[in-house]
Amino acid sequence: MKNTKCGCGHNNPVGTILCEYCGKPLQEEENTDRPLEMRYEGKARRSQTQKRTVLDRVWNFFSSVKVAIYLIVITLLASILGTVFPQEGQIPSGRPDVYYAQEYGFWGDLYYQLGLSDMYSSWWYISLLAMIGISLVICSLDRVVPLYQALRRQKVTKNTAFITRQRASRTLQVSEEEKDPLLDRLAESLSKKRYNIRREGDSILAEKGRFSRWGPYINHIGLIIFLLGTLMRLIPGWHLDEAVYVREGETKKLPELNYYVKNEKAIAELYDEKENRQQASKDQPIVKKYETQVVLYEKDPETDQLERVESGPILVNEPLKYKDLLLYQADFQPNQTEAIRLSVKDKETDEKLGSFWIDLYDPEMNYEVKDGVEVQIMDYFPDFVMDGNRPTTKSEVPNRPAFIFKVTSPEEEKAEKSWMIAGTDLDDLHRDNRYKMELEKLKTVNMSGLMVRIDKSLPIIFLGLGIFMVGLSIGLFWYHRRVWIRWKEGTLYLGAHTNKNWFGLRRELEQATAAADLPFSFSPEKR
Amino acid sequence: MEQLMEYSLLATFFLYLIAGVTFVAAMTGKGTEEEKEAHVVRWGRRGLIFAMIGAVLHVVFTVTRIFLSGHFPTSNMFEFTAFLCFAIVAAFIVIFSIYRTVALGAFVMPLAVIMLAYASVFPREVKPLIPALQSHWLGIHVTTAALGEGALAVGFVAGLIYLIRWADSHPNSRTAAYLEVVMAVILMVVAFVVLSFTFSGLDYHASFKHTVDEQEVVQEYSMPPIVGPSGGEAIQVQPFLGMERPLFDAPAWMEGEKAANKLNTVLWSVFSGLVLYGLLRLILRKRIYESMVPMVKNMDMELMDEISYRAIAIGYPVFTLGALIFAMIWAHEAWGRFWGWDPKEVWALITWLFYSAYLHLRLSRGWHGLKSSWMAVGGFVIIMLNLIAINLVLAGLHSYA
Numbered sequence: 001m002k003n004t005k006c007g008c009g010h011n012n013p014v015g016t017i018l019c020e021y022c023g024k025p026l027q028e029e030e031n032t033d034r035p036l037e038m039r040y041e042g043k044a045r046r047s048q049t050q051k052r053t054v055l056d057r058v059w060n061f062f063s064s065v066k067v068a069i070y071l072i073v074i075t076l077l078a079s080i081l082g083t084v085f086p087q088e089g090q091i092p093s094g095r096p097d098v099y100y101a102q103e104y105g106f107w108g109d110l111y112y113q114l115g116l117s118d119m120y121s122s123w124w125y126i127s128l129l130a131m132i133g134i135s136l137v138i139c140s141l142d143r144v145v146p147l148y149q150a151l152r153r154q155k156v157t158k159n160t161a162f163i164t165r166q167r168a169s170r171t172l173q174v175s176e177e178e179k180d181p182l183l184d185r186l187a188e189s190l191s192k193k194r195y196n197i198r199r200e201g202d203s204i205l206a207e208k209g210r211f212s213r214w215g216p217y218i219n220h221i222g223l224i225i226f227l228l229g230t231l232m233r234l235i236p237g238w239h240l241d242e243a244v245y246v247r248e249g250e251t252k253k254l255p256e257l258n259y260y261v262k263n264e265k266a267i268a269e270l271y272d273e274k275e276n277r278q279q280a281s282k283d284q285p286i287v288k289k290y291e292t293q294v295v296l297y298e299k300d301p302e303t304d305q306l307e308r309v310e311s312g313p314i315l316v317n318e319p320l321k322y323k324d325l326l327l328y329q330a331d332f333q334p335n336q337t338e339a340i341r342l343s344v345k346d347k348e349t350d351e352k353l354g355s356f357w358i359d360l361y362d363p364e365m366n367y368e369v370k371d372g373v374e375v376q377i378m379d380y381f382p383d384f385v386m387d388g389n390r391p392t393t394k395s396e397v398p399n400r401p402a403f404i405f406k407v408t409s410p411e412e413e414k415a416e417k418s419w420m421i422a423g424t425d426l427d428d429l430h431r432d433n434r435y436k437m438e439l440e441k442l443k444t445v446n447m448s449g450l451m452v453r454i455d456k457s458l459p460i461i462f463l464g465l466g467i468f469m470v471g472l473s474i475g476l477f478w479y480h481r482r483v484w485i486r487w488k489e490g491t492l493y494l495g496a497h498t499n500k501n502w503f504g505l506r507r508e509l510e511q512a513t514a515a516a517d518l519p520f521s522f523s524p525e526k527r
Numbered sequence: 528m529e530q531l532m533e534y535s536l537l538a539t540f541f542l543y544l545i546a547g548v549t550f551v552a553a554m555t556g557k558g559t560e561e562e563k564e565a566h567v568v569r570w571g572r573r574g575l576i577f578a579m580i581g582a583v584l585h586v587v588f589t590v591t592r593i594f595l596s597g598h599f600p601t602s603n604m605f606e607f608t609a610f611l612c613f614a615i616v617a618a619f620i621v622i623f624s625i626y627r628t629v630a631l632g633a634f635v636m637p638l639a640v641i642m643l644a645y646a647s648v649f650p651r652e653v654k655p656l657i658p659a660l661q662s663h664w665l666g667i668h669v670t671t672a673a674l675g676e677g678a679l680a681v682g683f684v685a686g687l688i689y690l691i692r693w694a695d696s697h698p699n700s701r702t703a704a705y706l707e708v709v710m711a712v713i714l715m716v717v718a719f720v721v722l723s724f725t726f727s728g729l730d731y732h733a734s735f736k737h738t739v740d741e742q743e744v745v746q747e748y749s750m751p752p753i754v755g756p757s758g759g760e761a762i763q764v765q766p767f768l769g770m771e772r773p774l775f776d777a778p779a780w781m782e783g784e785k786a787a788n789k790l791n792t793v794l795w796s797v798f799s800g801l802v803l804y805g806l807l808r809l810i811l812r813k814r815i816y817e818s819m820v821p822m823v824k825n826m827d828m829e830l831m832d833e834i835s836y837r838a839i840a841i842g843y844p845v846f847t848l849g850a851l852i853f854a855m856i857w858a859h860e861a862w863g864r865f866w867g868w869d870p871k872e873v874w875a876l877i878t879w880l881f882y883s884a885y886l887h888l889r890l891s892r893g894w895h896g897l898k899s900s901w902m903a904v905g906g907f908v909i910i911m912l913n914l915i916a917i918n919l920v921l922a923g924l925h926s927y928a
Contacts, residue, residue, distance in 0.1 A: 039891065065891040069884050076880040083870040090869065120868045216890075241864070271655045289658050316658035317861045328863040329658075453863040461865065465852050472844040499890075500840065503626060503833055523827075 008159070013049050018042025021155060023162030035167040038497050041150035045142045063142035068135040075128045081119065085111050088118045133227045140220045151210060156200035158495075163484050166495030168506055170520045174492040182492070185516035186485055193512050195483065202487040208480075213499065215475020222468030229461035240454035243330065245397075247338060247361075248445040251297070251306075254452050259325065260297040260306055266446035267291050268332050290332045291315050292448040296322055314450065324454045331449025337398060341441035342420075344369045344407070347434055355440050360398035372410040373435065379404040384421055407435045481505055494520070528595060535588040536609075540643050542581030543616065547636030549574035553629045554822035563825075571629030578616060578636060585613045596653045599666030603654070607669060608646035608914065612639050614670075614677025622681050622838055630823050631834065634684045641717060648723040664857035671849025672875075676910050678842025679882070685835035686903030688823050692831065693897055695820045702897065703816070709904065710815040714807070715800025722795055726750050731767065735759040735787075746788050753794045756787035832896050835903045836889060843882050850875040874913040881906050 005011050010021035017037060019026055025036060036042075047063035061067060085104055093099040096117055100108035111117055119125050163169060174182060179202065187197050187204055195206035233239035242255040246263040253260050269288040292314045297306035310322040320327040343355035353370040360382065367375040383394040384402035391402065402421040409416075416433050419426050430436065483496040494513075498505040506522035513520040549570055556566030589610070592600040600606040619635040622628075656665070687709070694703035726749055733748040737759035746756055752764065755773030764771055777787040804815070811818045854875065855865035866872060885902045888894040894902070
């Protein structure tokens with residue numbers, strides 16, 4: 001075991017760099033005048049003293065700032081990878097397995113196969129972030145405890161080698177008679193610079209801004225709270241991320257919730273020419289606002305009645321808030337066909353028999369037209385597409401409605417079958433039919449896409465970020481400055497240390513020493 | 528009103544230019560040591576006055592633009608880049624008031640000039656805001672992020688000065704070689720700005736049609752086509768120095784809407800940057816950084832290292848607040864999630880991680896001087912990548928330009 005007993009008689013733990021008692025450098029060869037390593041006050045940290053159990057090993061691994069930096073750099077490089085192609089959440093397709101190969105060729109496919117297209121929620125990326133979190137906790141604990149102890153138990157009288165090997169230091173021959181008035185003057189001028197002064201015999205310790213040393217630990221606590229906040233979203237019920245599309249006039253249940261939302265009106269407004277002065281030359285209009293006026297209902301679990309709880313407009317940047325629930329304007333689809341009006345014509349008499357509305361979202365099956373002529377929907381494909389030889393539907397949204405009708409009439413023995421596909425002319429197919437169906441009218445409404453969000457961990461997340469900012473400001477905008485002065489055997493030693501802004505410290509020392517009639521220059525070249 | 532805006536921007540540009548020239552003049556005085564020192568102080572003060580008048584006019588420009596448009600001018604590439612230029616000048620004035628280092632101005636002000644010129648390449652007209660940007664956070668989030676980046680840019684300049692000083696005493700080092708590469712890249716940006724203005728001055732146009740996803744699209748070129756769209760067909764190409772058709776076609780996988788045009792612009796910038804670099808080498812008869820050595824010869828390296836660190840220590844919290852925290856609050860209000868791994872968000876995170884690594888390396892691993900200065904340069908490269916490449920190449924929620 002290494003001998004860590006200092007010349008002053010103090011026993012230091014293994015790993016100590018500067019004697020805990022007098023500050024004498026312990027671990028280096030003597031007779032150098034390189035500035036001292038002042039980090040963590042030269043105290044031994046837990047990671048340097050305990051090296052036995054598995055827990056110690058884990059602790060030592062995560063307590064290393066080197067490891068922390070590696071984790072940061074690896075996360076940084078990995079994050080870059082994820083921006084090469086858009087992530088799955090940002091592609092305009094629900095089929096990532098096809099999309100990447102189609103859009104970006106071989107590399108796109110590889111990107112998808114390697115899982116990089118959804119890498120920010122991959123296990124390895126999350127573990128990287130988790131490891132940074134662990135490292136934050138352990139690094140901070142490993143350092144803040146010894147630092148706190150060292151700063152609290154500071155001794156005023158320091159070893160002269162400790163003073164002369166500070167980055168800013170001076171020595172001067174001062175006789176025994178001169179020393180007391182000089183030390184008084186120095187103490188006073190430093191005190192005027194708002195230093196806390198401690199005196200002990202022929203030594204002075206002047207210190208200010210110690211609280212800035214806690215900045216890094218405060219900001220790490222903030223980051224830990226932030227990371228915990230993001231983890232809490234995994235608690236059931238704390239996080240919800242859904243979307244609903246609601247047509248004007250429609251009331252829809254919100255997914256996974258006992259709420260219903262009614263779209264009263266959805267509008268999109270364009271800038272007029274006066275507001276958009278550049279508009280005259282260009283033909284693309286700019287949207288001024290998207291707005292959905294909604295009413296929110298809560299379902300009473302006993303009576304099954306909808307109870308109105310909130311109402312108001314939803315705009316982009318202005319969500320509707322009710323308790324924890326937030327509704328956002330996310331999408332706007334104008335002029336969606338909601339219903340169509342069909343007319344039925346008798347080709348033999350060239351007479352219009354009548355017409356009827358079909359609700360495309362919830363069509364009735366039978367329609368009585370006139371004189372016993374009846375139209376029956378045999379099959380309905382809201383979003384028609386051919387899958388090989390078989391007609392099918394892509395979705396439940398009537399983007400391209402198609403019908404198979406059966407028309408029965410007392411005058412015809414056999415029922416007639418006819419097709420209708422939006423945007424397709426099928427007259428040839430029905431040449432032999434007696435009854436002809438024609439599209440007479442469309443009923444269109446605007447449709448709003450609303451995001452449905454609940455995020456109960458938000459206050460924790462923003463609290464963490466707030467603490468982080470406070471810690472960051474304390475640590476980076478303030479600084480910890482200390483000046484050690486000691487008279488010993490006809491020589492005055494003066495040394496100073498700061499954790500940042502040496503320029504400011506040197507200027508302050510020059511002003512303070514000048515005020516004490518001891519004009520020292522602390523500029524680094526004149527060391 | 529509109530004229531006031533235009534003129535104040537123009538005046539800002541020239542004042543930054545004059546300030547830059549004055550700072551350079553301050554650093555290249557002749558005579559004895561004392562005469563030189565007096566020269567530096569005198570001309571340094573003049574340079575600062577010019578820079579400050581420029582900054583005031585920049586504020587006038589910003590305020591008139593707010594009156595004209597009704598929103599804070601940070602809604603497109605021109606407005607943001609111009610504001611970033613202002614942030615750099617503002618950060619410089621703050622740092623100068625602490626350290627009084629004139630040499631810093633000789634580098635920061637030219638950077639501001641390049642920045643403002645780069646901004647002016649983009650469309651400058653006042654446009655009304657799309658709904659997604661209609662929020663007071665547009666002003667708060669973007670300006671705070673830009674102010675942070677301005678301070679980080681000053682950190683970069685101080686690091687650059689440190690490297691020039693260091694390379695001066697180690698001319699055969701890798702640092703000297705890479706420093707020259709940095710200079711060449713800066714010249715490429717300059718070349719891009721000059722080319723954009725030249726060709727728009729000549730009113731140059733070319734257009735091509737090609738098919739993307741079975742749809743015919745037309746690409747407008749504002750620079751003569753070195754490279755045409757893959758499988759594209761010229762609609763109209765103004766001849767330029769005998770160039771009437773693209774020299775070659777873009778590779779087939781570059782089929783994005785404007786990919787070929789962007790590649791063309793990049794090629795033009797790289798080639799002209801290299802030509803500019805070659806010309807400068809021929810005229811100066813030494814490496815570019817070497818010609819800057821006289822301006823920084825008297826700078827204390829330890830002080831430069833500290834200024835670089837100080838500027839970054841100021842910029843980092845401001846950047847964090849603006850580019851991450853305010854961004855999260857706005858994202859929560861606008862999109863219903865505070866973080867969505869949008870490319871721009873990820874690159875803000877990357878920038879933040881990089882400077883976090885910088886701080887840890889410096890504070891805990893003792894990376895000072897050379898390594899630290901290179902990291903200051905690297906950080907600024909990431910910011911510029913974010914500004915130029917991510918906005919223009921990778922499309923995301925943030926590409927409003």
